[in-house]
Amino acid sequence: MKNNAFKGKNTRMVPVRLMVGYTVLAVISGLSGFAFISTVNKVISMSISTDISRQLNFYLAIFIGATIIFFITRRWLSAGIIYLSQNIYWGIRRDVINLVLKAPYRKLQEYKGEVYSTLTADVANVTNASFMVITFFSAIILIISCLIYMAFLSLILFGISCCVIVAGIALYLLRSRKSNEQFKVVRELERNFINGFNTILGGAKEISVNPKKGTDIYEGYLSDIMDRGEKTNTKAFLKYLNSELISEMLFYSLITFILIYSGNIFHIPLGTIVNFVFVLLYLMGPIVSVMTIMPAMNRATVSLKKMSELRTALRSSTEGYDTEMAGTEKYHGFRSLEIKDYSFSFGEEKFSVGPVNMNINRNEIVFIHGGNGAGKTTFINTILKLYDIEDGKVYVDGQQVPQDEMDCLKSMFSPVFSDFFLFDNFYGIKDVNLEKAARYIRIFELDEKVLIRNGRFSTIDLSTGQRKRLALINALLENRPIIVLDEWAADQDPHFRRKFYKEILPMISREEDKTIIAITHDDRYFHLGDKLMKMEYGQLIEINKTQLDNV
Numbered sequence: 001m002k003n004n005a006f007k008g009k010n011t012r013m014v015p016v017r018l019m020v021g022y023t024v025l026a027v028i029s030g031l032s033g034f035a036f037i038s039t040v041n042k043v044i045s046m047s048i049s050t051d052i053s054r055q056l057n058f059y060l061a062i063f064i065g066a067t068i069i070f071f072i073t074r075r076w077l078s079a080g081i082i083y084l085s086q087n088i089y090w091g092i093r094r095d096v097i098n099l100v101l102k103a104p105y106r107k108l109q110e111y112k113g114e115v116y117s118t119l120t121a122d123v124a125n126v127t128n129a130s131f132m133v134i135t136f137f138s139a140i141i142l143i144i145s146c147l148i149y150m151a152f153l154s155l156i157l158f159g160i161s162c163c164v165i166v167a168g169i170a171l172y173l174l175r176s177r178k179s180n181e182q183f184k185v186v187r188e189l190e191r192n193f194i195n196g197f198n199t200i201l202g203g204a205k206e207i208s209v210n211p212k213k214g215t216d217i218y219e220g221y222l223s224d225i226m227d228r229g230e231k232t233n234t235k236a237f238l239k240y241l242n243s244e245l246i247s248e249m250l251f252y253s254l255i256t257f258i259l260i261y262s263g264n265i266f267h268i269p270l271g272t273i274v275n276f277v278f279v280l281l282y283l284m285g286p287i288v289s290v291m292t293i294m295p296a297m298n299r300a301t302v303s304l305k306k307m308s309e310l311r312t313a314l315r316s317s318t319e320g321y322d323t324e325m326a327g328t329e330k331y332h333g334f335r336s337l338e339i340k341d342y343s344f345s346f347g348e349e350k351f352s353v354g355p356v357n358m359n360i361n362r363n364e365i366v367f368i369h370g371g372n373g374a375g376k377t378t379f380i381n382t383i384l385k386l387y388d389i390e391d392g393k394v395y396v397d398g399q400q401v402p403q404d405e406m407d408c409l410k411s412m413f414s415p416v417f418s419d420f421f422l423f424d425n426f427y428g429i430k431d432v433n434l435e436k437a438a439r440y441i442r443i444f445e446l447d448e449k450v451l452i453r454n455g456r457f458s459t460i461d462l463s464t465g466q467r468k469r470l471a472l473i474n475a476l477l478e479n480r481p482i483i484v485l486d487e488w489a490a491d492q493d494p495h496f497r498r499k500f501y502k503e504i505l506p507m508i509s510r511e512e513d514k515t516i517i518a519i520t521h522d523d524r525y526f527h528l529g530d531k532l533m534k535m536e537y538g539q540l541i542e543i544n545k546t547q548l549d550n551v
């Protein structure tokens with residue numbers, strides 16, 4: 001069974017139908033176990049009172065039948081458990097990755113820690129529980145069958161046993177409520193732990209140079225989380241263990257009482273008492289199984305709840321986002337693009353951009369400059385639709401882009417961010433023009449370092465400036481009409497920087513029919529742009545190029 005989050009409304013992270021199927025198998029397995037034990041009982045009691053030598057073949061057939069059914073169902077179940085748990089394990093990961101791939105950038109930043117926790121801790125919790133769920137149901141069926149059989153043997157003893165069992169269950173449930181609260185606390189700690197761990201991985205270089213940073217993260221943050229996690233988890237498991245032991249003690253007391261006193265008090269025949277105690281002893285196994293499995297089930301329940309919350313949050317954020325629309329090339333042939341009254345805010349009393357107006361014509365080179373923190377990247381992120389604008393319209397060739405086509409705009413842009421990520425393959429590019437790639441490798445002066453081999457760059461182990469050149473080549477191969485660059489030249493040497501502004505940008509614009517929006521601080525090249533804009537406190541102003549000396 002394939003598990004895909006986006007296949008249908010009713011797809012779940014746990015394959016419920018499969019679980020129901022295996023549960024039915026577990027019922028059969030439980031009943032065959034019960035058939036075995038009740039036959040043993042019958043043979044014992046008949047052996048005490050009568051000669052059963054003539055019926056031995058009949059009971060032998062029942063034993064063999066029950067054993068074979070038990071063996072076959074167990075075999076199926078065990079194979080099923082492996083299949084099911086692997087299905088759940090990889091299915092949840094598939095689901096989460098599908099959600100992540102469709103989630104808006106800002107939501108993803110917000111839920112990053114949660115996604116890691118789900119892919120690691122939650123998936124493991126649910127998979128472990130799925131290993132046990134069938135044993136759990138099998139045990140429950142066995143318990144119910146045994147209880148019915150016990151009622152059939154002696155109603156009085158059954159009544160007494162029920163009182164003890166109900167008391168044991170009540171005590172167990174009462175105490176397990178507290179343990180569940182503790183499991184929830186540990187789940188939160190888990191997320192904080194992963195955040196801390198990511199800080200260590202992200203800052204690995206800095207920590208390596210100054211190990212004290214790592215020690216501080218460990219001692220000041222992670223160590224406390226781990227101590228609390230260890231203590232809380234231990235407490236929760238110990239509570240379960242104590243409840244289990246108390247319940248077992250109650251059970252042994254019940255057996256002792258029945259064996260020693262029930263004959264005298266209730267005048268129950270010895271044969272019935274022996275049968276009853278035998279079933280009770282047999283019952284211990286499944287009861288202990290249920291109690292042992294409960295903590296894992298409860299942890300899995302906490303994880304399932306968290307996963308479902310994550311799913312809802314990521315899904316709700318993808319609502320209205322049209323992936324097909326985002327991939328269309330409807331506006332790729334644009335001649336002019338007008339952004340009108342774009343505004344965006346990080347939240348109340350936080351930084352905001354806009355209203356921003358901007359006109360771009362095809363093949364133009366537009367430079368945006370401005371001080372640190374002025375809002376240049378934020379504005380770029382809004383036109384790339386990484387951030388959802390609060391207000392604004394877009395006109396392509398003088399026609400307003402309808403609201404339901406706004407997602408089409410995304411496919412017009414190929415960005416190279418200042419904190420770019422260089423993919424080691426031409427992902428998302430149909431029919432890569434390898435000749436063009438090789439030509440750009442030469443133009444970008446990387447031909448002594450990089451080749452195109454097996455349809456990809458032979459290496460990406462390069463300097464930051466060189467990697468940025470490859471990222472730009474990647475963007476050029478994307479066949480999208482607007483290239484967006486955020487401080488691209490900042491990592492280039494003076495020679496290549498000059499070449500970039502004087503030769504490469506004009507060439508890209510003319511030969512590749514591209515429009516370029518570039519955030520830059522390189523004021524000595526501002527005159528080479530067709531337009532120069534300045535971002536100041538979230539407002540974008542067009543600079544008249546005759547005023548360049550005053551910039």
Ligand SMILES: Nc1ncnc2c1ncn2[C@@H]1O[C@H](COP(=O)(O)OP(=O)(O)OP(=O)(O)O)[C@@H](O)[C@H]1O
Nearest residue numbers: 346350351370371372373374375376377378379535
């Ligand atoms: N995720 C965020 N949440 C809240 N505020 C943010 C966030 N990211 C940036 N800001 C705020 O937005 C402002 C503009 O940041 P932005 O990155 O757009 O500036 P910039 O002009 O690109 O600066 P630089 O030249 O330093 O890259 C900053 O002052 C910062 O306080």
